[in-house]
Amino acid sequence: MSVAKRIVIEPVTRVEGHGKVTILLDENGKVVQARLHIVEFRGFERFIQGRPFWEVPVLVQRLCGICPVSHHLAAAKAMDRVVGGEKLTPTAEKMRRLMHYGQIYQSHALHFFHLSSPDLLFGFDADVGIRNVIGVAGKYPDLAVQAVMMRKYGQEIIKATAGKKIHGTGAIPGGINKNLSLAERDGLLKEVEQQIAWSKGAVKIAKDYTVENLTKLAPFGSFDSNHLSLVRSDGAMDLYDGNLRAIDAQGKVILDQVDCQKYLDFIAEEVRDWSYMKFPFIRSLGPDKGWYRVGPLARLNTATFIDTPLAEAARKEFVAVTSGKPNNVTMAYHWARMIELLHAMEKMQALLNDKDLQGKDLVVKGQRREVGIGLLEAPRGTLFHHYVVDKNDMIVAANLIVSTTNNNEPMNRAVAKVARDHLQGVEITEALLNHVEVAIRAYDPCLSCATHALGQMPLMLAVVDHRGQVLDEKSRG
Amino acid sequence: MSAQDAAKLSFTIDGKEVKAEPGQTILQAAALAGIYIPHLCAMKGLSPWGSCRVCTVLVNGKPQAACTMPVAEGMIVENDTAELKDLRSSIVEMLFVEGNHFCMFCEKSGNCELQAMGYRLGMLQPRHDYMFPTRQVDASHPDVMLDHNRCILCARCIRASKELDGKNVFQFIHRGAHKRIGVDAAGGAGGTNLAVTDKAAEACPVGCIVKKRVGFAVPIGQRLYDTKPIGSHIEAGRAAKE
Ligand code: SF4
Numbered sequence: 052m053s054v055a056k057r058i059v060i061e062p063v064t065r066v067e068g069h070g071k072v073t074i075l076l077d078e079n080g081k082v083v084q085a086r087l088h089i090v091e092f093r094g095f096e097r098f099i100q101g102r103p104f105w106e107v108p109v110l111v112q113r114l115c116g117i118c119p120v121s122h123h124l125a126a127a128k129a130m131d132r133v134v135g136g137e138k139l140t141p142t143a144e145k146m147r148r149l150m151h152y153g154q155i156y157q158s159h160a161l162h163f164f165h166l167s168s169p170d171l172l173f174g175f176d177a178d179v180g181i182r183n184v185i186g187v188a189g190k191y192p193d194l195a196v197q198a199v200m201m202r203k204y205g206q207e208i209i210k211a212t213a214g215k216k217i218h219g220t221g222a223i224p225g226g227i228n229k230n231l232s233l234a235e236r237d238g239l240l241k242e243v244e245q246q247i248a249w250s251k252g253a254v255k256i257a258k259d260y261t262v263e264n265l266t267k268l269a270p271f272g273s274f275d276s277n278h279l280s281l282v283r284s285d286g287a288m289d290l291y292d293g294n295l296r297a298i299d300a301q302g303k304v305i306l307d308q309v310d311c312q313k314y315l316d317f318i319a320e321e322v323r324d325w326s327y328m329k330f331p332f333i334r335s336l337g338p339d340k341g342w343y344r345v346g347p348l349a350r351l352n353t354a355t356f357i358d359t360p361l362a363e364a365a366r367k368e369f370v371a372v373t374s375g376k377p378n379n380v381t382m383a384y385h386w387a388r389m390i391e392l393l394h395a396m397e398k399m400q401a402l403l404n405d406k407d408l409q410g411k412d413l414v415v416k417g418q419r420r421e422v423g424i425g426l427l428e429a430p431r432g433t434l435f436h437h438y439v440v441d442k443n444d445m446i447v448a449a450n451l452i453v454s455t456t457n458n459n460e461p462m463n464r465a466v467a468k469v470a471r472d473h474l475q476g477v478e479i480t481e482a483l484l485n486h487v488e489v490a491i492r493a494y495d496p497c498l499s500c501a502t503h504a505l506g507q508m509p510l511m512l513a514v515v516d517h518r519g520q521v522l523d524e525k526s527r528g
Numbered sequence: 529m530s531a532q533d534a535a536k537l538s539f540t541i542d543g544k545e546v547k548a549e550p551g552q553t554i555l556q557a558a559a560l561a562g563i564y565i566p567h568l569c570a571m572k573g574l575s576p577w578g579s580c581r582v583c584t585v586l587v588n589g590k591p592q593a594a595c596t597m598p599v600a601e602g603m604i605v606e607n608d609t610a611e612l613k614d615l616r617s618s619i620v621e622m623l624f625v626e627g628n629h630f631c632m633f634c635e636k637s638g639n640c641e642l643q644a645m646g647y648r649l650g651m652l653q654p655r656h657d658y659m660f661p662t663r664q665v666d667a668s669h670p671d672v673m674l675d676h677n678r679c680i681l682c683a684r685c686i687r688a689s690k691e692l693d694g695k696n697v698f699q700f701i702h703r704g705a706h707k708r709i710g711v712d713a714a715g716g717a718g719g720t721n722l723a724v725t726d727k728a729a730e731a732c733p734v735g736c737i738v739k740k741r742v743g744f745a746v747p748i749g750q751r752l753y754d755t756k757p758i759g760s761h762i763e764a765g766r767a768a769k770e
């Protein structure tokens with residue numbers, strides 16, 4: 052009797068949170084399936100039931116230490132609906148946007164320089180001894196300093212808008228609790244030119260790398276898929292607000308200008324027994340065909356244009372590579388991410404020069420509602436927050452679809468693709484294992500956040516057969 | 529010596545001479561002299577209570593609650609000592625572990641006397657295990673929420689309701705470890721005559737009794753204890769001028 056072999060790669064290093072990859076081989080050593088498992092699960096959606104709605108924007112940030120601002124703002128947008136204050140004052144909306152762009156900026160800078168650049172600068176096959184952020188710092192010291200300064204700038208923006216660099220309180224139902232003082236503004240304006248220059252440099256690194264290595268990258272973990280994001284009513288990229296648009300791999304529109312409050316009419320979630328993470332899909336296409344990608348690549352594909360000049364010029368170069376068709380190359384996420392980094396910086400520049408940020412009108416309220424839904428484009432993709440609030444102001448139900456959950460199916464596909472191309476019938480080496488991880492990492496997944504987890508787990512690597520018998524075990528990361 | 533000075537008696541706190549009127553508590557006399565004695569259940573305008581014991585001082589070498597102990601001529605009070613600081617911290621630690629205090633998303637954070645006391649006393653990690661009790665949230669009142677997870681049983685709400693509002697909204701129910709704050713209506717605070725404008729709705733030192741829908745309205749940096757530790761206003765001598 053033949054024994055099917057299961058190869059487990061755990062942990063996925065340099066990914067926020069924890070994941071485990073199982074590659075299921077048949078008796079001939081052929082890849083039959085690849086699965087990305089989530090190892091921790093504790094439900095935030097349950098935890099917040101019975102808590103007051105105004106606490107939620109502060110509480111849910113605890114879902115994630117990397118992009119807390121996204122949860123803070125998505126929850127606040129949902130609560131705007133609950134208090135009938137969704138038509139924010141200009142000061143409130145612009146303060147929130149500034150906070151959000153600061154978050155995008157610091158998160159994208161972190162991902163690119165700390166998590167991806169080792170692979171991009173040294174190649175996937177390079178020795179792990181140098182293929183890490185310390186290696187980058189040694190070989191490209193200027194880049195390492197820039198990365199720190201860019202991340203810091205994003206965090207300073209967050210501090211000025213949310214009160215703290217991490218887990219602040221700025222957004223409240225119907226508005227914001229502070230404006231931007233002139234002293235804060237002037238401090239931040241001083242660095243704008245330098246940050247724009249560095250952002251342009253980052254776009255260039257990502258572009259040059261992608262264009263130079265296109266033949267190698269194009270098939271790497273790539274596959275055709277649908278793409279989904281929010282866009283502004285005129286089709287422009289909008290990371291803070293807008294309506295849903297989805298296109299297929301050829302660019303055909305599946306849905307457009309869908310009101311976020313009606314997302315449930317268009318998006319459903321499938322549960323699979325082997326994963327705690329759900330699998331969202333577009334209802335009209337069903338679970339098999341309706342899954343989609345979100346995040347920088349999807350947003351570059353769905354947006355008709357970008358409303359800031361430097362990022363728009365970069366976008367045009369990006370779409371030229373695929374002759375205007377959607378880009379389905381997984382590794383193009385990195386380039387798309389840097390275009391967004393530049394866009395966020397241009398947006399911050401414009402906002403910092405906007406007098407509305409010194410306005411005093413901070414909060415609006417209106418007709419009280421029972422249901423609040425808030426969507427935004429988090430660094431990793433579309434983020435859905437959905438709450439039901441009872442007449443005593445307490446949360447009675449919640450549904451969160453986080454960016455990484457939206458990318459669940461695509462990440463599994465990417466892993467399967469890479470496993471088929473690189474692992475089949477080959478001895479498992481460190482470099483080959485890392486190919487799988489590189490494919491996952493392109494999505495910048497935040498795995499603990501995707502299962503709404505609190506806390507951490509120790510990490511290990513194991514090989515088990517179909518009976519659950521451990522054939523090999525390794526610790527890593 | 530003036531007639532007024534003659535009426536005053538004199539004692540010392542940490543070696544410093546303090547003048548006081550007969551009938552004043554040590555806590556009151558100290559505050560008027562600009563000396564801060566840490567306290568939680570005591571509140572200006574309410575009758576002395578003496579339950580939290582955070583204001584414990586040594587009077588002629590013996591531990592006493594400064595909020596209930598009347599001043600006496602020549603008494604020697606020790607307040608700012610390492611030993612008392614440690615004792616007070618241990619009390620505050622117990623208050624933390626016997627409730628569910630998640631300061632990171634609590635709307636009272638920055639304005640909370642318990643939290644501020646922890647900071648002032650240099651509390652790091654409680655020396656006792658967290659008890660994680662199961663406690664309820666009473667959201668039945670349209671304008672006021674009671675989150676029992678954060679109650680420290682200081683009785684300030686009870687006294688404020690009786691003494692300042694002329695009502696009887698709050699009282700203790702159950703005993704020992706099960707003791708908690710109750711309201712005089714079966715269905716929760718919503719069934720009482722508590723009004724959001726009542727003094728009792730403002731007396732809570734922690735995030736148990738809070739006004740609804742206003743949490744987090746004050747930005748970080750502008751909250752009560754963001755820049756100055758609790759007790760600073762007394763030390764600044766503001767109380768003496770009032
Ligand atoms: S009541 Fe005070 S001590 Fe308790 S959680 Fe809130 S801020 Fe922290």
Ligand code: SF4
Pocket residue numbers: 678679680681682683684685686709731732733734736737
């Ligand atoms: S509810 Fe507040 S004021 Fe009342 S006993 Fe509890 S902590 Fe003290």
